[in-house]
Amino acid sequence: MSANRTGTPVLELDDVHLSFKGVKAVNGVSFEVRPGELFAVIGPNGAGKTSLFNVISGVYKPQQGSVRFLGEDVLGKKPSDIAARGVSRTFQNIALFEHLTLIDNMMLGRHQHISYGAGAAIAWWGRARRQEVEHRRKVEEIVDFLELAAWRALPVGLLPYGVQKRVELGRALAMEPKLLLLDEPVAGMNLEETEDTARFVLDIRDELDVPIIMVEHDMGLVMDLADRVMVVDFGTPITTGTPDEVQRHPDVVRAYLGEELST
Numbered sequence: 325m326s327a328n329r330t331g332t333p334v335l336e337l338d339d340v341h342l343s344f345k346g347v348k349a350v351n352g353v354s355f356e357v358r359p360g361e362l363f364a365v366i367g368p369n370g371a372g373k374t375s376l377f378n379v380i381s382g383v384y385k386p387q388q389g390s391v392r393f394l395g396e397d398v399l400g401k402k403p404s405d406i407a408a409r410g411v412s413r414t415f416q417n418i419a420l421f422e423h424l425t426l427i428d429n430m431m432l433g434r435h436q437h438i439s440y441g442a443g444a445a446i447a448w449w450g451r452a453r454r455q456e457v458e459h460r461r462k463v464e465e466i467v468d469f470l471e472l473a474a475w476r477a478l479p480v481g482l483l484p485y486g487v488q489k490r491v492e493l494g495r496a497l498a499m500e501p502k503l504l505l506l507d508e509p510v511a512g513m514n515l516e517e518t519e520d521t522a523r524f525v526l527d528i529r530d531e532l533d534v535p536i537i538m539v540e541h542d543m544g545l546v547m548d549l550a551d552r553v554m555v556v557d558f559g560t561p562i563t564t565g566t567p568d569e570v571q572r573h574p575d576v577v578r579a580y581l582g583e584e585l586s587t
């Protein structure tokens with residue numbers, strides 16, 4: 325663990341409650357994510373992990389509790405506003421434009437940084453062109469970082485599954501996030517793709533210094549990568565701690581991790 329994972333939290337959730345017609349999707353969840361931290365959320369299907377991401381990114385508004393991002397209250401803010409503040413996410417299912425090239429998909433991640441419209445582009449073409457050059461430069465940097473150069477000009481629909489997931493990661497990084505939300509980043513991947521993704525996730529944390537919240541079912545990956553883990557069940561937090569602490573927690577062993585991890 326690096327030395328800088330202290331200081332003002334990047335994200336703070338306090339006693340968040342969210343229900344859908346009586347179903348408690350998120351039930352009294354509190355946690356904080358610290359600078360440079362890789363924070364994982366685990367729990368069985370339907371435990372409320374995706375709902376939690378939707379609360380953080382402004383898609384769902386909880387009935388109770390508070391959400392603070394970089395010290396500011398963001399509860400009730402629109403998803404576009406929260407994204408513009410620097411919260412970027414990837415999805416459980418791939419959400420890319422299949423017919424667009426890898427580069428064009430990643431340029432879409434720059435969308436919120438583009439400060440000129442069509443009219444402005446004509447009037448101030450010099451500025452627009454400079455911005456375009458800067459966006460391309462940033463995207464190319466990410467292409468190199470994620471080792472995607474071989475596929476750069478191809479429509480993403482033609483790329484192998486693991487590479488498509490990496491393009492999605494690239495698009496999220498193109499937003500230059502201050503917090504990255506990864507929803508099951510290795511779901512459906514083979515071993516090699518999983519190992520590659522694990523390496524990139526660690527590089528994002530350690531080299532780009534972007535804090536990450538990761539929802540993931542692959543327990544080996546979570547325990548290997550995460551600085552801290554929160555376990556949820558039926559929307560309720562069971563415990564939060566280091567991978568070691570969490571794996572030893574009796575309720576976690578009983579409710580979720582199973583007998584094999586209790587030895």
Ligand SMILES: Nc1ncnc2c1ncn2[C@@H]1O[C@H](COP(=O)(O)OP(=O)(O)OP(=O)(O)O)[C@@H](O)[C@H]1O
Pocket residue numbers: 344347348349367368369370371372373374375376
């Ligand atoms: N838009 C919605 N309308 C009604 N119920 C919902 C909605 N979104 C989530 N739920 C319910 O909230 C609970 C938590 O769902 P959620 O998708 O957050 O769990 P999850 O932990 O992400 O599950 P999985 O691991 O399967 O993705 C479930 O009972 C689900 O049916």
